[in-house]
Amino acid sequence: MKSKMKKKCIAFMIFTVLSALLNAEPVVSKFEIHGLKRTKESVVQRDLKKFLGKELTPALVHKIENSLQEDNLFSNISIETSEISETESCVVISLEEKLSVFPLPIVSVNNGEFFGGAFFLDSNALGRKDFFILGGIFSAKSYSGIVSFERPAKGSSFGFGIFTGIAKEDKEINTTEDKTVYDFDTFVFQESVSVSRKFFECLTLSLNTGIEIHNIDSSDEIKGEIESEKAWNIGGQMKFERSDWNGVFMSENSASARTFVNVTTCRDVFNGFELGIKIQQPIFEKLRLIQAASCFFEFEAPVTFYEDRYHSSVSLFPSDFASDAMAGLSAGLEYAAFNTKIGLFSVYAVYQTARAKDLDRSWVFNQGAGGGMKMYLSKVAFPACSLEIIYNITEKEFQTGFSIGMSL
Incomplete structure (x- = not known):
């Protein structure tokens, strides 16, 4: 009796494991990225590395898009999947890069005093998602300036x-x-x-x-x-x-x-x-x-x-x-x-x-x-x-x- 029960338990466990494997979603094994111009692909691949090996579910696709949107460097992001095998998939990302290097002129009048100046901003310095700013503001009585780099x-x-x-x-x-x-x-x-x-x-x-x-x-x-x-x-x-x-x-x-x-x-x-x-x-x-x-x-x-x-x-x-x-x-x-x-x-x-x-x-x-x-x-x-x-x-x-x- 005990032997039959043991065999049934083993058979049930094997059935459960096989069912899970058969119904499991394929895992992400690769990313393909299209549309990069200034950003280094190795930098984007580095930031997406945390998603490799995870089951490709709608929730995971949403997290991938979140990760790309957080950088505020890309627009028109499209994510598709391509099957590599029954257990592996490739995530294909198409996007457009935003303009990340630009001058910012400043002209204003406050309490009758004229202010002018300019800043140079690069929110994707060196193509590595670093932030750089250089510039200043001046008037007849005052001036200020900053230079900053952040990774x-x-x-x-x-x-x-x-x-x-x-x-x-x-x-x-x-x-x-x-x-x-x-x-x-x-x-x-x-x-x-x-x-x-x-x-x-x-x-x-x-x-x-x-x-x-x-x-x-x-x-x-x-x-x-x-x-x-x-x-x-x-x-x-x-x-x-x-x-x-x-x-x-x-x-x-x-x-x-x-x-x-x-x-x-x-x-x-x-x-x-x-x-x-x-x-x-x-x-x-x-x-x-x-x-x-x-x-x-x-x-x-x-x-x-x-x-x-x-x-x-x-x-x-x-x-x-x-x-x-x-x-x-x-x-x-x-x-x-x-x-x-x-x-x-x-x-x-x-x-x-x-x-x-x-x-x-x-x-x-x-x-x-x-x-x-x-x-x-x-x-x-x-x-x-x-x-x-x-x-x-x-x-x-x-x-x-x-x-x-x-x-x-």
Whole structure:
């Protein structure tokens, strides 16, 4: 009896294994990529290597497209499969490369002062998906310039970055009510290097170090005393990030934590941290939920190291406001209004709330609502451009914000 039962069990196990093998999807054993011009094929093959040996399912095809869309270097991506054998398949990818090298001229007038300049950007430097930027802005009273190179961490390879920046300006630091408290001429020099490593596809750890010099030429501050500062800094960041492409939006869900320590010649040591979270969740194909929250704190920091309003994820405060402690939340909806040959144009509406330590050391709460427009270029490898107008209900004032991948 036991012998018969044993034989039946063995026969069932063999049947189960054979059925699984017969019904199993073929695995990805090869990628063919058509349409590359500037990007090195070995670089794309390196980034797709993580999909080799996995079962070719619709979910895997979606992940492959996600991986290509995240780079913001390709458009018109088409993915097909070609059978090599009963157990192996080749994934055939056809795509078009976006323009990744271009000059960016800048002309503007702010408070009667003319600003001009230009930047040279390469978001696919050396054909290796590296990012390079060089340029500056000048006026009769001020100038600034940066040069930066970044190689993102990919797979098991380390990433690194180098940044140099200079700026000379007549700087004002205002309260949340837009009243000037500090007014001084300053020259700033920054130099930093960073290294990063990716783990589990969604976790990136990075370390950075550098120097920052603030030379105060003259000081007409209304309150307090502004001193020149020199600081050596070291910091680290941890970021969890997942992105998903639904055919209209590349939605990002992320959480990050950053900490830093600065050693100055005048103030010995000050440190701080920053936390951030972003949630972008499609509700329908063309409509998604957009939320962002962050907080930033510095301890015993000199005034010249105070940070601007964008560290609170909101545009509620005046553009010249700066603080060593702030937190904010922005939540709303974004709708893909229309898609053209140039790119996707979307409109959005948000509610914003924030709390910040004002320059008199009191905590201030502000809230408001507004909206804006974003443009995602389809043929140019350029971050999204956005323009927003927020009405600060607390202060009864309008604030505007403009960004190109980063806040300006």
